Amino acid sequence: MVFEIQGKFALITGGAAGIGLAYTVELLKNGLGGVVIADIDGLKGSEAVDYLNKKYGANKAVFIKTDVTKADQLEAAFKLAISTFKKLDLVINNAGIMNDANWELEIAINCNAVVQGSLLGMKYMGKNNGGNGGVIVNIASILGLQELDGCPIYVGTKHFVVGLNRSFGTPYYFNLTGIKFLTMCPGVTDTPLISEASKFALQGYPDIGKVLAEGLGSLPEQRPEHVAIGMLKLITEGENGSVWVAEGGKPIYEVQIPERTSLRKN
Ligand code: NAD
Numbered sequence: 001m002v003f004e005i006q007g008k009f010a011l012i013t014g015g016a017a018g019i020g021l022a023y024t025v026e027l028l029k030n031g032l033g034g035v036v037i038a039d040i041d042g043l044k045g046s047e048a049v050d051y052l053n054k055k056y057g058a059n060k061a062v063f064i065k066t067d068v069t070k071a072d073q074l075e076a077a078f079k080l081a082i083s084t085f086k087k088l089d090l091v092i093n094n095a096g097i098m099n100d101a102n103w104e105l106e107i108a109i110n111c112n113a114v115v116q117g118s119l120l121g122m123k124y125m126g127k128n129n130g131g132n133g134g135v136i137v138n139i140a141s142i143l144g145l146q147e148l149d150g151c152p153i154y155v156g157t158k159h160f161v162v163g164l165n166r167s168f169g170t171p172y173y174f175n176l177t178g179i180k181f182l183t184m185c186p187g188v189t190d191t192p193l194i195s196e197a198s199k200f201a202l203q204g205y206p207d208i209g210k211v212l213a214e215g216l217g218s219l220p221e222q223r224p225e226h227v228a229i230g231m232l233k234l235i236t237e238g239e240n241g242s243v244w245v246a247e248g249g250k251p252i253y254e255v256q257i258p259e260r261t262s263l264r265k266n
Contacts, residue, residue, distance in 0.1 A: 001180065003135050003236050006031035009085040011077060013068050013117060014095030016044035018191035019139075022224035023092055023231050024048070028056040030232055034085050038066035038077035039095065059084075068095045068113035069105070078124045088124055089134040090235065093117035096139060096157075098193050099200040103153040110157035114138050118168055118181070126177035133178020135235055138165045140185045142219070142247055145255060150201060150212025158185075162243055166257070169241025180240035185255070186227045187247025188219045220248030 010032055014020040016039035024035055035052075039045045045063040052061035064080050066073045081088045093114045099106045118136055125131040143151070144158030162183055169181035188194055194216055198209035230252035234244050238254075246252045 001240075003090075003180070005232065005236060007033045008089040008134075009034050009081060009087055010090040010092065011036045011038060011081045011088060012092045012094055013038045013066070013074075013077075013113070015039055015092075016041050016048045016063070018193065019186060019189055019224040019227050020092070020094040021048055022228035023094065024052065024061065026225070026228035026232055027090075027235075028052060028060055032060075032090075034060050034062070036077055036081040036084065037061060037063045038068065038074065039063070040065065040067050068093075068117065069108040071116055074113065074116055075120055078120050082124060087132065089132065090137075091117060091121040091125070091134070092137045092139070092231075093121075094137075094139045096193075097200075098151055098154045098197050100151050100153040100202040101200045103202070106153060107157055110154070111160045114161055115164065118164065122173070122177050122179060125179055128176045131178075135180050135182065136168075137182045137184055137231070137235060140165070140183050140243070142185050142187045142245060144183075144185055145243075145245070148212075148215045150208060150215040151197070153202065162257070166241050166243065171240075174240050180238070182234055182238040182240075183243040184227070184231060184234055184252075185243060185245045185247075186222075187245065188216055188221050189224055189227055190221055191224060194221075222247065222249040 015037035042065045049061040049063040064077045066077045096110045121136040125134040140161040141158040143155045144162040165181045165183040198213040201208040201212045226249040227246045230246035244252045
């Protein structure tokens with residue numbers, strides 16, 4: 001099922017900076033009708049919408065200061081999208097942190113808020129709730145597909161996103177809601193999340209900041225714009241439930257999660 005970006009309306013969490021801002025730019029460049037940016041950083045959010053509205057046209061981008069871990073704030077962002085654009089077609093649950101030192105917050109942002117954003121997406125876009133269907137992209141990571149010693153809890157949160165999305169991306173939910181669920185797994189990308197990662201490593205483990213920096217440093221790097229180009233392809237062409245990698249500035253590719261060999265009931 002091809003999803004055309006032209007004239008569609010989106011909500012992007014964590015879209016004030018980093019890869020989320022790059023997604024916003026790429027989508028507006030390709031005809032997105034408008035976007036709500038929901039981010040905890042008020043200053044960066046205001047700067048982002050000023051820039052986007054000058055570049056892509058007045059009122060294309062709207063900012064709402066949102067802590068995605070607060071369900072009422074996240075829902076307010078969805079309501080703003082509907083009241084501003086009269087419809088919503090695309091949600092990217094992108095806000096995320098790498099901070100094993102504060103793993104409760106990390107899980108709250110990377111897991112709980114992604115669940116909340118997915119449920120709200122189905123509430124506001126689902127055909128079963130009077131919506132038109134659409135697309136929900138949840139952001140995992142290559143660290144949702146492999147281990148890394150330096151940030152075990154972050155790795156766990158990103159594996160969570162992969163499992164959540166593959167399960168929401170099944171025919172049961174699609175037949176009900178008309179929403180396709182897609183997973184984007186970026187590789188190491190040049191943002192503060194990476195450059196400052198070692199400061200936020202798990203406490204009490206010798207040299208773990210160094211271990212984390214070395215682990216991340218061993219992986220190929222890319223710019224946020226590279227992931228954003230891949231995001232466009234993913235949204236338009238990705239099949240419901242599919243999982244894609246954008247790494248090293250190369251074209252994105254779909255990964256198949258191996259079937260386990262043990263017997264199932266059927
Ligand atoms: P970033 O730190 O550059 O930007 C994250 C954005 O999220 C910021 O604008 C920040 O203000 C916002 N944010 C943080 N906490 C929030 C909260 N509670 N509520 C609302 N907004 C909040 O990070 P990034 O590198 O652009 O990462 C974006 C996503 O991509 C994350 O989910 C991250 O885990 C994932 N990712 C990043 C990389 C990478 O190498 N940078 C690789 C794979 C996956």
